[in-house]
Amino acid sequence: MDHFLYRDGELYAEDVPVRDIADGVGTPFYCYSTATLTRHFQLFEEALHGMPHLICYAMKAASNQAILTLMAQLGAGMDVVSGGEYARAIAAGVPGERIVFSGVGKTRTEMRQALQGGVRQFNLESEPEMEALNEVALSLGVVAPVTVRVNPDVDAQTHAKIATGKSENKFGIPITRAREVYARVAALPGLRAVGIDVHIGSQLTSLEPYRQAFEKVADLTDALRADGHEILRLDLGGGLGIPYLRDNQAPPLPLQYGALIKEILGDKGCEIEIEPGRLVAGNAGILVSRVIYLKEGEGRDFLILDGAMNDLIRPAMYDAHHDIVPVMEPVAGVAQRPFDIVGPVCESGDTFARGRMMPPMGAGDLVAFRSAGAYGAVMASEYNTRPLIPEVLVQKDQFAVIRARPSFEEIIERDTIPPWL
Structure with missing residues (x-):
């Protein structure tokens, strides 16, 4: 569901004409x-209603x-x-006790930043990181709350570049070594294990990989408790997919996802943490661009956009x-053709779609890319000295620019010429 x-x-964003x-x-x-x-955030609240939980928005999706x-x-x-995302979260008014610090390459500087500013937990990804955090915590005279991210060796059935739960991926420690690693955590005075972390990938369109991962986490919870560890939280990551309106994709609904969590983990007495990003932001945003030229090529036609x-x-x-x-909404029944x-x-890779069926279009016409709210603006660059494009937030019949387009002068002035030139 979205409000475009x-x-x-013509296309509206809530009550504002695009x-x-x-x-x-x-x-x-x-x-x-x-x-x-x-609405998308509230869907997860509804899905986990009745069990202790915290929904930690994965701000890498849109920050x-x-x-x-x-x-x-x-x-x-x-x-x-x-550390930059941590600073953004604090600046947005999120207290440290509601911030989970994930990532495979946390630096000592970032660890110190979060320990001094407050943090709910660090999701540890490796033993060297564990040792480093222990040293930083001891230097500050504090104990760092941690989970260990376990890699369950589950195929998320998603794009290879966004799969994170297979043994060949760089994330987490093998679940087969979890008991050994948790014993090591317990021996380090600067760390306190508070739970388990697992995350198997992004844009999942089936619940079956989740089921496999959650069942392994359930067994691990029992095993670690038998070893004497206090497991209070289960961080289950995010990754639930959104419909990109191709091939009739129908990813699971948050309510189905929540029901699965309750079925497998509901009797563990743990607080559940989830980290949705794409599903919250993806269909909440569009990219709007204007046609510069309609170019007729050899055997194919091109719509050249300013995006x-x-x-x-x-x-x-x-x-x-x-x-x-x-x-502008096409007339019903109008003939379409491929573009x-x-x-x-100046890159052949600068192609959004090939052979896409579109109604008649011409220079000056506006198009909207749907499902562009996640991993759009946050991954943008100034390649070709093209300014980062504005971000706009709509509420009912109002809109506001929430990030302005920089001028060429502002971009150029960020560079510094050394004194010998």
């Missing part, structure tokens, strides 16, 4: 819906301060993977599909 719908012949935003802000730009963000502030007001914790791969890297990086729709939809960057 046609009304009176065309009005384009006229006021210029293209390309990202646009997010407050109502959709709120604008306005979105984080909204999440904080809804009661979310935050899942962060860098490019530096604005939305997912199609080039993951072969990701996004539904692309005209902002390659591309950007202006």
